[in-house]
Amino acid sequence: MNINDLTLPLKGSCHCGNVKFEVNTKLKDLRRCNCSICSRKGFVMSTASSDELKIISGETYLNKYQWNTEIAEHYFCSKCGINTHHKRRSDPKQYGYNIACIEGFEMSWIKDAPYVDNTKMSIIKK
Numbered sequence: 839m840n841i842n843d844l845t846l847p848l849k850g851s852c853h854c855g856n857v858k859f860e861v862n863t864k865l866k867d868l869r870r871c872n873c874s875i876c877s878r879k880g881f882v883m884s885t886a887s888s889d890e891l892k893i894i895s896g897e898t899y900l901n902k903y904q905w906n907t908e909i910a911e912h913y914f915c916s917k918c919g920i921n922t923h924h925k926r927r928s929d930p931k932q933y934g935y936n937i938a939c940i941e942g943f944e945m946s947w948i949k950d951a952p953y954v955d956n957t958k959m960s961i962i963k964k
Contacts, residue, residue, distance in 0.1 A: 841947045844865065846864070848860065848861040848865070849894075852899075852917075854918035856895075857893070857896035859894055859923065865937060866884055870951050875903075881938055883937060885932055885933070886932070886933045888933060891923060910927035922936055
């Protein structure tokens with residue numbers, strides 16, 4: 839099996855399984871971000887439009903973290919702490935989602951995910 843064998847919808851979940859989601863697009867635009875929050879999380883993310891990512895169950899377990907401009911919305915499971923997805927500040931109509939949460943996905947399939955330089959997005963003076 840490889841990355842191209844994953845079938846739609848992609849099914850994902852947090853570590854404890856309380857939060858489950860589906861993505862109705864292939865893995866695309868794989869990247870890492872180096873803003874102050876993503877560099878601490880360290881995961882590889884893929885892109886989905888707001889109508890392609892759907893929470894299937896466990897919405898009550900999702901906590902949202904916002905800071906600075908409060909445009910981006912970072913979601914994580916309140917029980918296991920896994921970051922599942924986030925609404926992007928750069929494009930609030932898009933989500934980045936943690937590809938390690940996708941069923942059947944193997945991190946060994948990713949040899950090198952490019953970094954998106956978002957260091958200038960970390961702090962905005964008001």
